[in-house]
Amino acid sequence: MGDVELRIPPDVRYVGLARLVVMVAARQAGMVPDRVEDLKIAVSEATTNAVNAHRRADEQRPVVLSFGATAAGQFAVTIADAGPGFDPAPPEAHDRRDWSLENGLGVTLIRGLADDVEFRHHAGMVVHMRFAVDIDDRNAALDA
Amino acid sequence: MELSLNHRKEGDRTVLEVGGEVDVYTAPKLREKLVELVGDGHYQIVVDMTKVEFLDSTGLGVLVGGLKRVRSHDGTLSLVCNQERILKIFRITGLTKVFPIHDSLDEALQDSE
Numbered sequence: 001m002g003d004v005e006l007r008i009p010p011d012v013r014y015v016g017l018a019r020l021v022v023m024v025a026a027r028q029a030g031m032v033p034d035r036v037e038d039l040k041i042a043v044s045e046a047t048t049n050a051v052n053a054h055r056r057a058d059e060q061r062p063v064v065l066s067f068g069a070t071a072a073g074q075f076a077v078t079i080a081d082a083g084p085g086f087d088p089a090p091p092e093a094h095d096r097r098d099w100s101l102e103n104g105l106g107v108t109l110i111r112g113l114a115d116d117v118e119f120r121h122h123a124g125m126v127v128h129m130r131f132a133v134d135i136d137d138r139n140a141a142l143d144a
Numbered sequence: 145m146e147l148s149l150n151h152r153k154e155g156d157r158t159v160l161e162v163g164g165e166v167d168v169y170t171a172p173k174l175r176e177k178l179v180e181l182v183g184d185g186h187y188q189i190v191v192d193m194t195k196v197e198f199l200d201s202t203g204l205g206v207l208v209g210g211l212k213r214v215r216s217h218d219g220t221l222s223l224v225c226n227q228e229r230i231l232k233i234f235r236i237t238g239l240t241k242v243f244p245i246h247d248s249l250d251e252a253l254q255d256s257e
Contacts, residue, residue: 112236
């Protein structure tokens with residue numbers, strides 16, 4: 001199955017539309033409801049980061065999401081922006097977190113919800129996430 | 145779905161009922177509401193999230209901001225949440241250790257903290 005591409009203007013009002021479209025595509029790909037909830041949050045986080053990067057840089061070009069089922073039975077989502085990029089914080093222990101900070105929780109959620117995530121710099125920032133479509137497949141992969 | 149916000153007094157507590165979706169687009173309204181409540185002297189706040197359909201890190205950040213505001217007045221901010229999909233994001237981010245989270249509004253109102 002080929003990827004579907006969605007281009008949204010760099011405006012926060014379109015983040016909800018982006019997660020809705022990806023959610024419907026994931027359901028059509030047979031993703032179980034619990035995983036769809038995880039996917040919705042992770043897509044919202046990455047899209048929010050991308051839109052905010054464009055707004056901070058006064059970048060008018062769209063944020064591009066591409067998504068679809070993979071041959072390996074996963075559902076993949078790539079979110080690309082043209083902003084200056086960032087170096088994602090490494091995974092951190094809860095007890096070391098500085099709770100005076102109100103930002104920075106998004107990357108923690110993406111890492112916690114996606115089965116696999118890559119952050120790459122490529123003419124901006126590219127976040128590539130993969131999700132098992134079925135929770136049983138995910139458990140089998142973890143057991144292997 | 146749009147965000148809905150309604151508040152009322154329950155004894156010495158102020159209950160803020162939040163419904164709908166809390167994301168980067170709607171979270172500023174929640175932030176404004178919390179700032180307004182604290183500005184009006186409401187320092188014992190219970191945020192009832194039973195009707196929240198979606199919450200992401202922007203919403204979490206606003207709740208952390210609200211907690212800091214009430215604490216600067218020796219106040220409290222607790223949450224009512226019984227939806228697993230929302231509790232999960234509090235667990236992943238470690239915020240279950242930061243907020244008192246209750247299953248029901250009655251339980252939150254009985255908590256003497």
